[in-house]
Amino acid sequence: MTKVLVVDDHPLVIEGIESLIHSKHKDWVVTKITEYAKAENVTDLKMYDIALIDVRIGEHSGLSLAQKYKKRYKDLRILMITSFADQKALSKSKEIGVDGYLLKTTEINDLDKVILKILNGETSFPQPKIGSNQYNLIIQNQAIQSLSKKQRMILNLLSDGLTNKEISEEMYISEKTVKNYLTTIYKKIDCKSRSEAIAFINRFYGLQIKYSNKANW
Numbered sequence: 001m002t003k004v005l006v007v008d009d010h011p012l013v014i015e016g017i018e019s020l021i022h023s024k025h026k027d028w029v030v031t032k033i034t035e036y037a038k039a040e041n042v043t044d045l046k047m048y049d050i051a052l053i054d055v056r057i058g059e060h061s062g063l064s065l066a067q068k069y070k071k072r073y074k075d076l077r078i079l080m081i082t083s084f085a086d087q088k089a090l091s092k093s094k095e096i097g098v099d100g101y102l103l104k105t106t107e108i109n110d111l112d113k114v115i116l117k118i119l120n121g122e123t124s125f126p127q128p129k130i131g132s133n134q135y136n137l138i139i140q141n142q143a144i145q146s147l148s149k150k151q152r153m154i155l156n157l158l159s160d161g162l163t164n165k166e167i168s169e170e171m172y173i174s175e176k177t178v179k180n181y182l183t184t185i186y187k188k189i190d191c192k193s194r195s196e197a198i199a200f201i202n203r204f205y206g207l208q209i210k211y212s213n214k215a216n217w
Contacts, residue, residue, distance in 0.1 A: 002028045002119065003047055007039040007065065008054040008081070013104060017052060017111075024112050036060040045073040050119055055082035055089050063089065067096040077118045090125065100124035140204045143189040151188070154181050158194065159201045 004021060008014045011034065018030045031048070033039045036057040045051075051069060053062045066078050078098040082089065083105075093101045099118045102111065103126075114124045147155065150171075157167045164182075168175045182194070191197040 002049045004028060004030045004115075005033070005042070005045075005048045005051040006030060007033045007036075007051065007057060007062065009034050009036070009056075009058045010054070013054075013081075020108050020111060021115075036065065039065055040068065042069075043072075045069055045076050048076060050077040050079065050115060052079045052081055052115075055080055055084075055086070055093075063092050063096065066093070066098050070097050079115065079118055079124070094125065101126065140189075140200065143200075144204065146188050147185060151181060151185050154178065155185055155189075155197065155201060158182070159198050 002025065006014050006017050008017070014032050014034060018032060021028050021030055033042070039053075039057065051066075053066050053069075055062045057065065062080065066080060069076055069078060074097075079100040079102060080089070080093045080098055081102050081104055083103070090101050100114055100123055102114055102124070106114070117124050144152065144155075154167060154171065157170055162170065164175050164178045168178045171178070173181075182197075186192065186197055189197060189200055191200050
């Protein structure tokens with residue numbers, strides 16, 4: 001029989017969690033605590049398989065409570081729940097060794113999946129979201145990394161404004177070979193022309209994230 005401890009000062013939330021658990025697992029036992037002082041005085045933590053703790057319990061920190069629980073009984077599984085996306089609270093949760101972190105806006109079925117995952121010995125933390133600039137940089141970097149060293153050198157010379165003839169002289173290859181290289185480069189970085197290729201590489205450098213260093217190409 002699985003025993004769950006839920007600590008949250010919002011009656012509607014705590015009742016909702018209990019209803020969810022009983023709808024999925026009729027034989028599970030749920031203990032509900034709405035006051036920090038009472039939660040702090042829980043001594044027999046070994047009787048619980050998992051604790052769901054609100055990040056904020058009134059004026060008190062649920063993270064501090066979780067840390068105390070872990071010190072008393074390190075094998076207790078703990079899932080922090082919160083109404084707000086807070087990077088500091090997420091980082092602190094990982095630091096004190098809890099097993100998961102979840103927003104209260106999560107779908108009911110997903111909450112159950114996370115609880116089962118943690119009971120199975122795994123952890124569950126939200127994946128960081130990346131901005132569009134970071135996403136574009138990753139895509140551009142993947143395209144650049146698909147180029148050979150010589151293709152990268154030609155792309156660098158292209159971005160420096162050299163003509164095909166100047167590139168051929170710099171690389172000691174024929175102009176026809178330069179054109180063949182450029183055709184392959186354009187395909188790999190998904191560009192249709194010289195100007196698009198130059199704009200592509202300028203955007204890549206403009207993002208100023210150190211995936212590559214042009215001098216080391």
